[in-house]
């Protein structure tokens with residue numbers, strides 16, 4: 518292969534890994550201590566007011582409020598966040614609970630963070646959330662992923 522082609526491919530690989538255009542495919546990195554620390558700070562600033570300082574969610578989170586909207590669910594092992602693949606969690610945080618994640622016209626209190634957080638920052642927050650999940654959750658998550666053929 519031509520040397521320039523190899524150099525070009527290397528640069529593309531670096532861009533893809535560093536929040537280039539398609540950072541949505543980067544994925545959470547719960548074992549990356551730097552991202553987890555960064556995500557913890559971002560979580561406290563942007564998410565804890567609704568999802569709880571300890572990721573515990575709002576009280577009675579399964580029951581709709583009088584306005585018909587759902588309270589903020591926990592992100593710890595008691596919730597259903599871990600049931601979802603990374604790509605879906607990323608889309609919800611970036612765009613809010615909008616189609617295709619929810620039916621057209623669905624009313625939700627979950628804000629879209631696309632204008633506030635970069636793609637990398639969104640992955641850092643998800644890395645923090647996932648870093649708190651115990652081994653049993655990871656095991657169950659892997660089984661769900663395998664069963665759905667992902």
Ligand code: HEC
Pocket residue numbers: 559560563564565566567568586587588589590591596597598599601606609610614624625626627628630642643
């Ligand atoms: C103003 C309150 C509020 C803030 C702030 C907020 N959320 Fe939410 N979030 C919600 C609500 C309410 C829901 C449930 C939405 C629904 O189903 O209608 C939700 C749902 C979610 C979901 C889907 C949960 C699941 O278990 O399927 C994710 C993921 C999420 N939020 C992540 C975040 C992250 C990360 C942040 C911070 C960057 C954040 N949220 C900030 C209120 C909030």
